Amino acid sequence: MKEETYRLNCFVENRPGVLARIVGLISGRGYNIQTLNVGPTEDGTVSRMRIDVLGTRRVVEQIILQLRNQVNVIEVVSRRL
Amino acid sequence: MAYGKGRSGAQALVESLERAGTEVLFGYPGGNVADIFDRIPSARFRFVLGRHEQGCVHMADGYARATGRPGVAIVTSGPGLTNTVTALGAAYMDGIPLILVSGQVPLSQIGTDAFQEADTTGITRAVSKHNFLVQSADEIPETVAQAFYIATHGKPGPVVIDIPRNCQEEITRSAYPERISLRAYHPESTATSRDMNRLARLINDARRPVLYAGGGTIAAGAARDVAALSRKASIPVATTLTGIGGDGAADGAHTLGLAGMHGSPAANRAIAEADLLIALGVRFNDRITGKVSQYARKAKIVHVDCDPSSIGKNVPVDLGIVADVKDVLTTVFSRVKAADRTEWLEKIRSWRESGRIAEKPSASGAISPRELMEAIDRRTKGDAIVATDVGQHQIWAAQMLSHRRSRHFLTSGGMGAMGFGIPAAIGAAIAFGGEKRVVAILGDGGAQMTAQELAVAAEEKLPIAFVVVNNRSLGMVRQMQDVFFAGNRAATVFKGKYLPDFRKLASAYGIRSRRVERADKLAAAVGAALSARGPFLLEVMVDPEANVEPMVFR
Numbered sequence: 001m002k003e004e005t006y007r008l009n010c011f012v013e014n015r016p017g018v019l020a021r022i023v024g025l026i027s028g029r030g031y032n033i034q035t036l037n038v039g040p041t042e043d044g045t046v047s048r049m050r051i052d053v054l055g056t057r058r059v060v061e062q063i064i065l066q067l068r069n070q071v072n073v074i075e076v077v078s079r080r081l
Numbered sequence: 082m083a084y085g086k087g088r089s090g091a092q093a094l095v096e097s098l099e100r101a102g103t104e105v106l107f108g109y110p111g112g113n114v115a116d117i118f119d120r121i122p123s124a125r126f127r128f129v130l131g132r133h134e135q136g137c138v139h140m141a142d143g144y145a146r147a148t149g150r151p152g153v154a155i156v157t158s159g160p161g162l163t164n165t166v167t168a169l170g171a172a173y174m175d176g177i178p179l180i181l182v183s184g185q186v187p188l189s190q191i192g193t194d195a196f197q198e199a200d201t202t203g204i205t206r207a208v209s210k211h212n213f214l215v216q217s218a219d220e221i222p223e224t225v226a227q228a229f230y231i232a233t234h235g236k237p238g239p240v241v242i243d244i245p246r247n248c249q250e251e252i253t254r255s256a257y258p259e260r261i262s263l264r265a266y267h268p269e270s271t272a273t274s275r276d277m278n279r280l281a282r283l284i285n286d287a288r289r290p291v292l293y294a295g296g297g298t299i300a301a302g303a304a305r306d307v308a309a310l311s312r313k314a315s316i317p318v319a320t321t322l323t324g325i326g327g328d329g330a331a332d333g334a335h336t337l338g339l340a341g342m343h344g345s346p347a348a349n350r351a352i353a354e355a356d357l358l359i360a361l362g363v364r365f366n367d368r369i370t371g372k373v374s375q376y377a378r379k380a381k382i383v384h385v386d387c388d389p390s391s392i393g394k395n396v397p398v399d400l401g402i403v404a405d406v407k408d409v410l411t412t413v414f415s416r417v418k419a420a421d422r423t424e425w426l427e428k429i430r431s432w433r434e435s436g437r438i439a440e441k442p443s444a445s446g447a448i449s450p451r452e453l454m455e456a457i458d459r460r461t462k463g464d465a466i467v468a469t470d471v472g473q474h475q476i477w478a479a480q481m482l483s484h485r486r487s488r489h490f491l492t493s494g495g496m497g498a499m500g501f502g503i504p505a506a507i508g509a510a511i512a513f514g515g516e517k518r519v520v521a522i523l524g525d526g527g528a529q530m531t532a533q534e535l536a537v538a539a540e541e542k543l544p545i546a547f548v549v550v551n552n553r554s555l556g557m558v559r560q561m562q563d564v565f566f567a568g569n570r571a572a573t574v575f576k577g578k579y580l581p582d583f584r585k586l587a588s589a590y591g592i593r594s595r596r597v598e599r600a601d602k603l604a605a606a607v608g609a610a611l612s613a614r615g616p617f618l619l620e621v622m623v624d625p626e627a628n629v630e631p632m633v634f635r
């Protein structure tokens with residue numbers, strides 16, 4: 001399967017440690033994050049992380065499912081770039 | 082409850098653990114948990130002092146595997162916490178609910194390389210389901226409630242609560258929450274009635290179905306439901322290592338035993354020939370599948386698991402159902418037609434016959450692993466809780482003992498953590514208040530990794546038979562070297578025959594012991610070990626050349 005860039009928009013609870021957890025989940029599997037952008041949303045208790053990652057569809061789907069399993073992750077929306 | 086004058090964070094922690102249902106706390110003290118330990122003697126739960134933090138967490142793990150209730154442990158900061166990493170990993174890989182409280186340096190000192198400081202949340206991230214770094218005493222009750230919820234909902238797992246010392250000292254009025262609110266964590270079933278109908282139809286249409294039960298079946302308390310479906314629709318059942326007992330001991334004609342690398346030929350052939358594989362609470366780990374492209378090629382695969390990320394992770398599936406295994410089985414049961422499948426069961430019976438391995442008696446006349454396991458089985462009749470370490474003895478115990486009930490075979494499957502056996506047996510024995518016989522089946526390698534915990538068995542007078550299956554070697558790796566490295570037995574054979582002298586080791590802890598070297602003395606020795614009132618160590622000198630068979634590799 002060929003590798004493509006996917007953009008993951010993660011809405012997460014705005015707490016210390018959440019960014020490290022998410023980045024660790026991706027990098028711990030040997031995948032390189034190409035772009036990472038973290039910012040506030042209108043709701044101050046929620047942050048948005050925009051993560052571009054290169055991988056096969058299968059791997060990225062797996063990453064998304066594991067991100068959704070995280071206790072502080074509210075939602076993950078993805079699209080292929 | 083109102084806390085007018087408030088109480089310390091340490092006291093709030095102890096009360097919260099009580100509220101969450103803690104019966105036993107396993108742990109080891111230290112400077113940064115001193116405030117909490119000061120409150121422990123007046124707590125309503127029992128405290129058990131381990132001898133190493135790895136042992137404490139394996140004990141909590143053994144308690145959880147034997148009871149289904151979360152195990153709870155406490156350790157100090159820095160080295161106390163880092164010592165738990167292996168044990169956390171073992172619980173994490175096998176989905177065992179567990180709470181670990183760790184002390185931390187005061188918030189003001191975090192990041193200063195203070196004495197006994199470690200980045201606990203960083204270190205435990207990869208070996209826990211979730212972790213918390215508490216920021217104030219006020220957070221403690223709610224954090225404990227959330228930790229228990231997370232540990233026991235969805236796929237179970239260990240949760241770490243790191244509490245800085247100043248938060249233990251601070252006064253707080255916050256109460257244990259009546260309801261748990263987690264904004265983002267709502268593990269839920271996405272199964273629909275259509276999924277259930279599809280599963281029932283697949284079963285009704287299948288000619289060669291196989292049920293395949295993993296640790297998730299046990300976590301869901303569904304062993305009896307597996308057995309019921311198996312009987313009604315005449316579907317044979319295979320299990321994973323951690324799923325042993327999860328088949329509800331179906332019944333003779335339907336039991337395939339262990340699948341995978343060291344599985345029974347009948348189980349592996351049945352999966353290879355199946356036209357429908359119903360996988361319940363499994364992960365399709367590489368020890369099970371071998372080469373994925375060759376796995377269950379003729380079968381439609383249905384995967385039922387509470388963890389959505391597990392479905393389709395290792396093996397592509399035809400039908401994935403994210404749901405509690407028990408819920409699915411009870412729903413599907415009435416929609417499945419009773420069937421005989423005589424042809425299929427007859428085929429399996431013939432594989433079982435032809436797959437029976439002819440035991441060759443050892444050249445030296447030494448005790449064979451099978452003789453030992455059969456001697457144990459005759460005494461326990463499958464009623465004792467068996468905890469194993471990791472290695473050849475673990476697989477022999479899995480293959481050769483009879484397994485009649487779930488939560489009676491405690492083993493580190495995913496992590497394969499040597500040193501698990503002794504403390505896990507202790508945790509299980511404590512869970513049953515010394516009322517239930519526990520057998521720890523150990524290798525001479527792993528027994529030396531957590532031998533210090535024998536002190537706990539002696540202190541608590543636990544009815545545990547520690548059986549050291551002594552082959553004077555690290556047998557599983559030695560066997561691998563014989564097969565794959567042209568017999569180059571590098572660093573796997575111990576030099577002395579009685580090094581250590583396990584009888585002297587037992588006696589150092591005040592534990593009675595015996596050593597057997599001949600098969601004709603085996604029955605009496607096993608009898609003594611299994612009828613002792615307190616702990617007993619039985620060292621069995623087995624044939625050092627004995628191998629685990631079969632071994633399937635692709």
